[in-house]
Amino acid sequence: MQTRDDIFETLRSALVELFEIEPERVTLEANLYQDLEIDSIDAVDLIxxxxxxxxxxxxAExxxxVRTVNDVVDAVYRLVNSAA
Structure with a gap:
């Protein structure tokens, strides 16, 4: 899970699997809270x-x-590519 595309595909699969969201609804522009109806408990599960x-x-900070799927992709990309 290194490229942004890989991260997006993994995230899409997670959203579909965890929250039963239709795959076509999961786009980079989709708002997690308004478009995908993710609540704070779901966000913790996603983290x-x-x-x-x-x-x-x-x-958590x-x-x-994070508001959109793209924001999550960016956050995860920074996380997995940080020199930690």
């Missing part, structure tokens, strides 16, 4: 899923500014 997939913990 946990990302942690399991990447082996790295995403900071960083996730607070």
């Amino acid at each position: 946990d899923h990302i942690k399991r997939k990447t082996g790295k913990k995403i900071a 960083e996730f607070k500014s």
